[in-house]
Amino acid sequence: MAAVGGGGLPAYALRRLLLALPVLFGVSVLVFAVLHLAPGDPAAIMLGAQATKEDVVRLHRDLGLDQPLVVQYVRWMGHVLQGDLGRSIPLGRAVLPEVLLRFKATLVLTAGALLIAILLGLAAGIVSAVKQYTWLDRISMGVAVTGVSLPVFWTGIMLILLFALQLRWFPSSGMSSPYGSGVADVLWHLVLPAVTLGTASAAALARLTRSSVLEIIRQDYVRSARAKGLAERAVITRHVLKNAINPIITVLGLQVGFLLGGAILTETVFSWPGLGSMMVRAIQARDYPLVQGGVLLIATTFVLVNLVVDLLYAVFDPRIRYD
Amino acid sequence: MTTRRTWMIAALILAVALVSGAGAAPPKDAIVIGLLAEPVTMDPPQITDLNSARVTKRIFEGLVAQELGSYKLVPGLARSWEISKDGLIYTFNLRANVTFHDGTLFNAEAVKFCFERQLNEQGPYYKTGTYPYVKGFLGNVQGVEVVNPLTVQIKLKAPLTPFLQYLAHQSLFIYSPEALKKHGKDMVKNPVGTGPFKLETWEPGVKVVLARNDQYWGGAPKVRQAIYVPIIEAQARLAAIKTGEIDLTMDVPPDSLESLRKDPNITVAESNSSAVWYIALNTRHAVLKDKRVRQAMNYAINKDAIIRDILKGTAIVSSGPMSPVYGPFHEEKTTRYPYDPEKAKALLKDAGYAGGFEVIFLVPESGSGMQQPVEMGTVIQAQLQAVGIKARIQTMEWGAYLKKYLDGPDMAEMSWNPSIGDPDHVTYMLLSSDRFPPAFNAGFYQNARVDELLRKGRTTVGDAERAAIYKEAQRIISDEAPWIFIDHGRQIIIHRKRVQGFKLHPNFDLVLTQVWLQ
Numbered sequence: 001m002a003a004v005g006g007g008g009l010p011a012y013a014l015r016r017l018l019l020a021l022p023v024l025f026g027v028s029v030l031v032f033a034v035l036h037l038a039p040g041d042p043a044a045i046m047l048g049a050q051a052t053k054e055d056v057v058r059l060h061r062d063l064g065l066d067q068p069l070v071v072q073y074v075r076w077m078g079h080v081l082q083g084d085l086g087r088s089i090p091l092g093r094a095v096l097p098e099v100l101l102r103f104k105a106t107l108v109l110t111a112g113a114l115l116i117a118i119l120l121g122l123a124a125g126i127v128s129a130v131k132q133y134t135w136l137d138r139i140s141m142g143v144a145v146t147g148v149s150l151p152v153f154w155t156g157i158m159l160i161l162l163f164a165l166q167l168r169w170f171p172s173s174g175m176s177s178p179y180g181s182g183v184a185d186v187l188w189h190l191v192l193p194a195v196t197l198g199t200a201s202a203a204a205l206a207r208l209t210r211s212s213v214l215e216i217i218r219q220d221y222v223r224s225a226r227a228k229g230l231a232e233r234a235v236i237t238r239h240v241l242k243n244a245i246n247p248i249i250t251v252l253g254l255q256v257g258f259l260l261g262g263a264i265l266t267e268t269v270f271s272w273p274g275l276g277s278m279m280v281r282a283i284q285a286r287d288y289p290l291v292q293g294g295v296l297l298i299a300t301t302f303v304l305v306n307l308v309v310d311l312l313y314a315v316f317d318p319r320i321r322y323d
Numbered sequence: 324m325t326t327r328r329t330w331m332i333a334a335l336i337l338a339v340a341l342v343s344g345a346g347a348a349p350p351k352d353a354i355v356i357g358l359l360a361e362p363v364t365m366d367p368p369q370i371t372d373l374n375s376a377r378v379t380k381r382i383f384e385g386l387v388a389q390e391l392g393s394y395k396l397v398p399g400l401a402r403s404w405e406i407s408k409d410g411l412i413y414t415f416n417l418r419a420n421v422t423f424h425d426g427t428l429f430n431a432e433a434v435k436f437c438f439e440r441q442l443n444e445q446g447p448y449y450k451t452g453t454y455p456y457v458k459g460f461l462g463n464v465q466g467v468e469v470v471n472p473l474t475v476q477i478k479l480k481a482p483l484t485p486f487l488q489y490l491a492h493q494s495l496f497i498y499s500p501e502a503l504k505k506h507g508k509d510m511v512k513n514p515v516g517t518g519p520f521k522l523e524t525w526e527p528g529v530k531v532v533l534a535r536n537d538q539y540w541g542g543a544p545k546v547r548q549a550i551y552v553p554i555i556e557a558q559a560r561l562a563a564i565k566t567g568e569i570d571l572t573m574d575v576p577p578d579s580l581e582s583l584r585k586d587p588n589i590t591v592a593e594s595n596s597s598a599v600w601y602i603a604l605n606t607r608h609a610v611l612k613d614k615r616v617r618q619a620m621n622y623a624i625n626k627d628a629i630i631r632d633i634l635k636g637t638a639i640v641s642s643g644p645m646s647p648v649y650g651p652f653h654e655e656k657t658t659r660y661p662y663d664p665e666k667a668k669a670l671l672k673d674a675g676y677a678g679g680f681e682v683i684f685l686v687p688e689s690g691s692g693m694q695q696p697v698e699m700g701t702v703i704q705a706q707l708q709a710v711g712i713k714a715r716i717q718t719m720e721w722g723a724y725l726k727k728y729l730d731g732p733d734m735a736e737m738s739w740n741p742s743i744g745d746p747d748h749v750t751y752m753l754l755s756s757d758r759f760p761p762a763f764n765a766g767f768y769q770n771a772r773v774d775e776l777l778r779k780g781r782t783t784v785g786d787a788e789r790a791a792i793y794k795e796a797q798r799i800i801s802d803e804a805p806w807i808f809i810d811h812g813r814q815i816i817i818h819r820k821r822v823q824g825f826k827l828h829p830n831f832d833l834v835l836t837q838v839w840l841q
Contacts, residue, residue, distance in 0.1 A: 040722030044729070046371045046455050048691070049739045049752060049763040054458035056761050062453050090363045090371070092452060092511035101527060157558050165562040172562035178355045178530055178550040178569070271555045273528025281360065286722050 012322035020303045027299040042286040086289035095293040106274035116198030125209020147203030156196040156269035173271040193270040212244040253309030353548035357572035361553040365514035367496040383496035383516035394744030410482030423499035424521040431475040436500040482782040485745035545839035571818040577635035594827040596814040600738040601806040603766040617804040619670035621660035638810035643801040646811035648829040652746040654794040657801035667710040679711025685735035690721040692738040729760040768805035
């Protein structure tokens, strides 16, 4: 573990956390405004063709939607600051426990996808860098370009058709069997969605790892290490990878955001009970409190992940200090 | 090397997961149903969507019920009922010794409690929910009175014949007052009714498990458990039913129906439904106000081709608002609009639009009951173009669409799956001038005779008299063509052969009391 300068790191982390507050405030204003200004009315969507004029008016009043937007925002923010994200309009459930519960499922999926992205991406990237211009390199990069280009909803449906419908190796949807439970069951259900979501990231990571490793591998100290008679494996892991890792971590941090976003489509295709599939439904229903709560949670996560990434730089590269 | 070890561990976990997971077979006495989405809420008066209704109608019951497979009313929690001569007082004789799933007794007080929760805005429990249809279904109720523990009287402000059908709608179903007092707003996930099934677990987004109610007054159902799982993607529903992960589902890709019909393990159950898919025409539009123009547009569209090529036979041609499932109330002898572009052109010429005209045509990207809105809209646009009408399509997302739809568009796609089994709920709801926007008569259709008939139909009591009223209304409406009549979607449920005794219901409900598993 690398040394970090004095009390700089905690102070830096604290400063970053304080800076996150205006960011989250901005996010809250933005999501509130975008949602409420977009055409559509939760009452009308709930009521459908059976609506009577009286019911539309009464529902607006009961939901507080007849108030000016500023009043609605201040009222909502007041509750949020007290830790109360309100109640979903059609679900009638408290928003906070609901989004946290769904977020857990999203984290499982994102973690699975990230694992696949790292394993596949790093391996492919390193191999193609070390064996530059060989057939291995060409194949890895060919697959990577294809992987980056495929939309997840398409990959997802293709995987369902092949592995669920034809080969019957994996279930077609959900996070657990209707009549089963346990960790193994969840892992079994996780495979297809995690592969779907992880491949695109793996591809991006592979390309970056390749270029990052190639840059380092030509440095003088690598030649020295080799000249010393160090085994190639040791050269790569100890000297090359360690120095190539920072740009990779940056992209990995961004990929977490990409995965959280990509999870929306993957979750919908596989009916994964995460935040993404829930948000799609909430947006369609103009479920303001639920969408606002979900976006705040995602934004907070993203801010925190970025902070962790910045702190990790210092861990991997002793030259970086936060004073 | 670490990477290699990680790989091996991952592979091992996968192998274990594969073996253990793949071994799990559906239990013998539990039916697994793949829904399009999970229920939204389980508090009856707050339900507005089909998925919630399909699950909660197993848990709760109303005073009256519909006979399986038709809209005929049969006793529910009420053994019998009388309606006073003036049509204002409904007296219900309730079943004795019926208990809620929490062990409390069902009686007249419970009925009064459930209705007053919604009706009395100053009441102690009004704020335990939002009641989307309270004005629509209970707005005409003067009061509810307990005559004795097993007799309850509902007084209306004015006669309203469809009211009895309203009582078969989930928003007026009866739940345990004690459960509401205990759970308050969280009633939405703690349903306590009297029905054949009770809630065992609800894992949000994952599954809802209902367990058989062995104390059910009508006799316990044959299946021990009903498990509902949400499967959003149509291809995934298809895969799940084919592999046997689930026992019953709906809305698979229409292309797949042929192969499903040939599958020896699968039954495709089909029937007509009460749904109607139409294009509302703005009768106040400078050109569309001419009946000949609206008729021409009906002649211009090849409905058979749309049903055959886009809907793959999952609908029947429509010539009015009401589908044949309304039985005695359905009029066969209405004006028909077979595909006839020449006649359309002649009518347009007659109306003075031989050179055609231009309109804006609203099309949603998707939406509740909307079938294939974009594909259908595109074909309709091309066929209108062939007779000289230039319809400029504007597509939008469903939530935004609903707002635009009630904003007086020139012409716009819409569909309606009535949850109430009364002819009033299609005709009056969609075509009476009492129902101009923000209610759903989006084309501002107004015909004095139709208005008179539809208002009379609401207060007339005898079925024969009402049938005559609605038949006349349908004849006028079809001839006046306030809509381009397109189709009535058929209800299609796909289930594994091991599911026995399943029967379709016209309002898309999935009734399980009579179902058993082989």
